Amino acid sequence: MxxxxxxxxxxxxxxxxxxxxxxxxxxxxxxxxxxxxxxxxxxxxxxxxTVPLNVDPIDLLKANMEAAGRTQADLAELIGSKSRASEILNRKRSLTKEQIHTISTHWNIPADLLIKPYALAAA
The missing domain is CATH 1.10.12 (Lyase 2-enoyl-coa Hydratase; Chain  A, domain 2)
Structure with a gap:
């Protein structure tokens, strides 16, 4: 070709x-x-x-983690906090710009898919 x-x-x-x-x-x-x-x-x-994905950022993050064999502990190590990783995955806290940048850079998840607003769990 x-x-x-x-x-x-x-x-x-x-x-x-x-x-x-x-x-x-x-x-x-x-x-x-x-x-x-x-x-x-x-x-x-x-x-x-490619049609842009209209997917919830946390669902996307979880799917990526599962597909790559990553765990919550891997996310915690990446963002520097076990409690923050738990809060993010359980929708108790939103991803920060810095976390989005880190995840995007290290795990090759497009940042524009992670910055979309998403609902947090009721307190």
Missing amino acids: EPKIIKTEDQYEAALVEIERLWGADDDTPEGDRLDLLILLVGDYEARN
């Missing part, structure tokens, strides 16, 4: 196959440059064609 703007699902799938083939190519080689270009093209296609 010659790298070009991806416009169809078939082109997208072909680009993913090529990325898989090139994965691990050394930087500053023709293969590495091709890999970088394909990653950019796939990212562009996904940005244009």
Whole structure:
């Protein structure tokens, strides 16, 4: 596949196959440059064609944790507080901007999905 703007699902799938083939190519080689270009093209296609998730941030966080085999203790270690992790997951406290940034950075969850308002549990 010659790298070009991806416009169809078939082109997208072909680009993913090529990325898989090139994965691990050394930087500053023709293969590495091709890999970088394909990653950019796939990212562009996904940005244009992916429907934004309208999901509750805490449900998303819990689903991500489950899928990655992470626990509440992992969240506590990441944000620096066992009690805060419990309060967040039990909807007793909202995520802060700093926590959202940390989670997004370390666990690769898009911050824009975590900043949406969500209901807290009744006190």
